[in-house]
Amino acid sequence: MTYKPEEIVETIHMTEVEHLDIRTVTMGISLRDCSTPDPKQLVSNIREKLLKTAENHVSTVEKVSSEYGIPIANKRLSVTPISIVADGHSHETFIEICKTLDSCAEQLGIDYLGGYGALVQKGMTRGDKTLINSIPEALASTQRVCSSVNVASTKAGINMDAIDVMGHVIKDLANRTEEAIGCCKLVVFANCVEDNPFIAGAFHGVTEPEVVINVGISGPGVVLSAIKKAGACDLGALSEVIKRTAFKVTRMGEMVGRKCSERLNVPFGIIDLSLAPTPAEGDSVAEILEAMGLERCGCHGTTAALMMLNDAVKKGGLMASSYVGGLSGAFIPVSEDAAMIRAVEAGAISLEKLEAMTAVCSVGLDMVAVPGDTPSETISAIIADEAAIGVVNNKTTAVRIIPVPGKMVGQSAEYGGLLGTAPIMPTSKFSSKEFIKRGGRIPAPSTGINN
Amino acid sequence: MKLSDFEIQKISEIVAGKVGGQLDAKQLRKVIDSVVDNLKENQGNPEIEGVTCDVSSNPTASDGAPSSPIPQQSSLSNIHGENEADVQKAGLYEEIDQTDSTRIIVATFGKNRPGVIAAITNILAELNCSIEDISQTIMQEFFSMIMIVNINDCTLEFAALRDRIKATESKLGMKVYVMHEDIFRYMHRI
Numbered sequence: 187m188t189y190k191p192e193e194i195v196e197t198i199h200m201t202e203v204e205h206l207d208i209r210t211v212t213m214g215i216s217l218r219d220c221s222t223p224d225p226k227q228l229v230s231n232i233r234e235k236l237l238k239t240a241e242n243h244v245s246t247v248e249k250v251s252s253e254y255g256i257p258i259a260n261k262r263l264s265v266t267p268i269s270i271v272a273d274g275h276s277h278e279t280f281i282e283i284c285k286t287l288d289s290c291a292e293q294l295g296i297d298y299l300g301g302y303g304a305l306v307q308k309g310m311t312r313g314d315k316t317l318i319n320s321i322p323e324a325l326a327s328t329q330r331v332c333s334s335v336n337v338a339s340t341k342a343g344i345n346m347d348a349i350d351v352m353g354h355v356i357k358d359l360a361n362r363t364e365e366a367i368g369c370c371k372l373v374v375f376a377n378c379v380e381d382n383p384f385i386a387g388a389f390h391g392v393t394e395p396e397v398v399i400n401v402g403i404s405g406p407g408v409v410l411s412a413i414k415k416a417g418a419c420d421l422g423a424l425s426e427v428i429k430r431t432a433f434k435v436t437r438m439g440e441m442v443g444r445k446c447s448e449r450l451n452v453p454f455g456i457i458d459l460s461l462a463p464t465p466a467e468g469d470s471v472a473e474i475l476e477a478m479g480l481e482r483c484g485c486h487g488t489t490a491a492l493m494m495l496n497d498a499v500k501k502g503g504l505m506a507s508s509y510v511g512g513l514s515g516a517f518i519p520v521s522e523d524a525a526m527i528r529a530v531e532a533g534a535i536s537l538e539k540l541e542a543m544t545a546v547c548s549v550g551l552d553m554v555a556v557p558g559d560t561p562s563e564t565i566s567a568i569i570a571d572e573a574a575i576g577v578v579n580n581k582t583t584a585v586r587i588i589p590v591p592g593k594m595v596g597q598s599a600e601y602g603g604l605l606g607t608a609p610i611m612p613t614s615k616f617s618s619k620e621f622i623k624r625g626g627r628i629p630a631p632s633t634g635i636n637n
Numbered sequence: 638m639k640l641s642d643f644e645i646q647k648i649s650e651i652v653a654g655k656v657g658g659q660l661d662a663k664q665l666r667k668v669i670d671s672v673v674d675n676l677k678e679n680q681g682n683p684e685i686e687g688v689t690c691d692v693s694s695n696p697t698a699s700d701g702a703p704s705s706p707i708p709q710q711s712s713l714s715n716i717h718g719e720n721e722a723d724v725q726k727a728g729l730y731e732e733i734d735q736t737d738s739t740r741i742i743v744a745t746f747g748k749n750r751p752g753v754i755a756a757i758t759n760i761l762a763e764l765n766c767s768i769e770d771i772s773q774t775i776m777q778e779f780f781s782m783i784m785i786v787n788i789n790d791c792t793l794e795f796a797a798l799r800d801r802i803k804a805t806e807s808k809l810g811m812k813v814y815v816m817h818e819d820i821f822r823y824m825h826r827i
Contacts (some may be wrong), residue, residue: 191772193825194783198814253795254817441823445737450646489790506827 212383265301300388317517353566376576432502458512474526484535515548567618749809
């Protein structure tokens with residue numbers, strides 16, 4: 187027989203029992219050609235282009251999913267950072283564009299659309315400033331639009347002025363939305379990537395083609411079950427098990443991506459090799475770390491275990507796909523990962539440990555809730571710390587932090603669905619105010635000067 | 638395009654005379670390169686030109702005018718092309734076919750009972766699907782059957798066919814999985 191029965195059984199087991207799914211098929215759409223000085227025309231150009239280009243996105247992806255029996259959890263869109271498309275326009279126009287993106291996404295049957303963002307690692311244009319200041323109102327008045335702001339890069343250094351502003355933006359957005367849910371749609375990046383298919387940080391970079399299909403794989407459940415099956419082996423052998431599993435999962439992503447791109451007649455961009463957890467039991471990255479032998483995620487050894495996991499996933503995935511890109515590393519969001527929530531509640535993991543973990547995986551402090559009275563300077567300082575890790579290690583880092591108004595350590599914020607439950611985590615009680623007040627730009631590190 | 642008789646003769650002469658015995662891909666490449674060099678050296682020889690170029694379809698050659706190097710080049714590149722194809726066939730670069738497969742995998746698991754294969758093959762026959770491979774194992778009471786089925790001439794779309802086969806699940810009291818072969822090709826073959 188062409189295939190061994192074990193191979194066939196393994197595949198069926200992966201899809202039927204271990205919840206192998208493709209996390210997202212994201213269509214990136216350039217809106218650069220929509221720019222015009224007339225605000226009304228601009229809005230109508232954006233609407234027209236989105237509705238036309240993404241018309242068949244959801245139906246095609248669903249068809250591929252049903253035909254191949256591989257669940258595809260999300261169908262999403264990313265667009266050119268709006269600060270570029272609408273540079274020079276007024277605050278009101280930016281809000282109008284955000285609402286237009288929201289209604290287009292709704293019409294197209296898409297749950298989240300990314301790209302209401304700006305790239306300000308070195309400085310801000312008028313459009314960047316208008317966009318950043320509009321974020322609280324824009325995200326509070328829409329459901330489906332996600333925003334990301336890149337504030338640092340290895341080549342440009344860290345824009346501390348932008349980080350200062352982002353601290354205020356996050357606080358403002360938190361106060362405008364129920365349980366600060368708006369903050370779940372806002373990411374602050376260092377070294378952002380232009381082809382990330384994952385929400386909330388997805389946007390369609392300026393160097394990307396007109397339209398592109400990017401695929402984000404998933405599969406913590408499959409990796410977890412492979413590790414459990416491997417039993418008592420040493421870490422070298424365990425790394426091999428993870429690598430083999432990642433290879434197979436990525437092959438599915440590659441297949442789905444290619445089929446979708448063929449049928450939509452849109453070029454295939456990249457596969458993002460990230461392990462993305464969901465609040466569903468067994469679909470957890472923290473549980474993988476615990477299956478490796480850690481009593482609780484966050485105890486000593488967690489960073490090493492995560493480093494190995496992240497690296498093995500990459501090694502397996504790189505062989506499986508011709509084009510690997512995006513963030514490609516394990517995600518460690520708190521609220522979206524059942525075992526991570528348990529670890530926080532048990533006091534096993536702190537913001538400081540999470541920060542260390544972000545040095546060896548993608549992306550960063552993700553979906554962490556902090557007390558509502560956390561000063562904006564402290565939030566800015568947390569962002570600056572993450573940016574420093576990213577900039578000096580030449581990797582992407584990000585902060586998606588939620589200061590939940592009126593909530594204190596010991597309580598939690600319930601979001602439900604994919605966003606899960608966010609236990610409030612303590613921040614340092616000491617102030618970073620004077621440091622943040624200095625502003626300016628931290629120069630690019632010597633690692634960035636590599637020509 | 639095929640090699641000309643002359644080229645084939647030349648290759649077989651060199652293979653028989655100079656090397657002998659079995660050739661691996663690397664040696665074959667060397668031999669073919671030496672044939673190519675040989676042909677290049679003899680470019681001015683009218684006898685060789687007459688054989689290499691297809692006289693009936695190439696008016697410049699039948700006119701007796703000096704043959705342009707273009708047909709020469711195309712036949713040379715052809716030699717390399719065929720050689721690479723041979724190397725691929727030999728399994729040195731086994732690559733999966735990127736085109737959509739027309740085959741599906743039907744797998745059935747459950748407690749053994751009579752008529753399982755009949756129930757599924759009847760549907761397949763009715764819908765004009767051909768079974769290319771079938772394997773079954775019975776361990777005590779547990780039964781598993783895996784089929785590779787070509788649905789090229791199937792009268793139903795894949796999704797409808799799958800639903801039709803899956804509908805036997807309740808009747809048989811077994812789990813029946815119907816999946817596109819592409820999934821297995823991508824996952825288990827490089």
